[in-house]
Amino acid sequence: MDVRPATDALVYRDATDADVDDLVTLIESAYRGDSSRTGWTTEADILEGQRTDADGVRAVIKTPHSTLLTVERDGRIVACCQLEHRSDHTYFGMFAVSPALQGAGLGKIIIAEAERRARERWGAREMHMTVISVREDLIAWYERRGYRRTGRMTPFPYGQESFGIPQRDDLQFELLVKEL
Numbered sequence: 001m002d003v004r005p006a007t008d009a010l011v012y013r014d015a016t017d018a019d020v021d022d023l024v025t026l027i028e029s030a031y032r033g034d035s036s037r038t039g040w041t042t043e044a045d046i047l048e049g050q051r052t053d054a055d056g057v058r059a060v061i062k063t064p065h066s067t068l069l070t071v072e073r074d075g076r077i078v079a080c081c082q083l084e085h086r087s088d089h090t091y092f093g094m095f096a097v098s099p100a101l102q103g104a105g106l107g108k109i110i111i112a113e114a115e116r117r118a119r120e121r122w123g124a125r126e127m128h129m130t131v132i133s134v135r136e137d138l139i140a141w142y143e144r145r146g147y148r149r150t151g152r153m154t155p156f157p158y159g160q161e162s163f164g165i166p167q168r169d170d171l172q173f174e175l176l177v178k179e180l
Helices: 017-031 053-061 106-122 136-144
Strands: 010-014 066-073 076-086 087-099 126-132 148-155 172-180
Touching: 010 106, 010 126, 017 053, 017 066, 017 076, 017 136, 053 066, 066 106, 076 106, 087 106, 106 126, 136 148, 136 172
Parallel strands: 087 126
Antiparallel strands: 010 066, 066 076, 076 087, 126 172, 148 172
8 A cells, every 4th residue: 555645746737538448447446346345435335347448537538627636646537526617617527546456545635626617617616516315424424524424316227237236225325515
């Protein structure tokens, strides 16, 4: 496990098509399968199958007013997050940190940088995200970063395996919001 401080030589940049395979690998490793259990953000107990694929990552990269912020350390992609300008707010999604680096403060640093970029790039006043409502530990982490639960739920897309294969029948997404 890498024990260096999370701020060592981080490089932020917008993802390109050349990054797609590495980003898919990173995102899958953070959320699905046994490798995800190394970190604490795993969804392996509630969802099987894929979290994303090359087409999904490429779509985020190509969407107008959107970026997949890529974070490198020592020339290796170690984290990413989607930022998409949507009228009066920025949507934050596809957040992944290498499981081997989770718990060292890297996530806090990246989300702060993402918020800064949303304010500077688009003048965003709010950041919105959706989190699977049964992920209490993850929601609590976001609340400690200033996000608030809204109670606004959207259904989980059961039957659409591109979102994963649910292992329970009570999944839904809750909107979390933070004023920037």
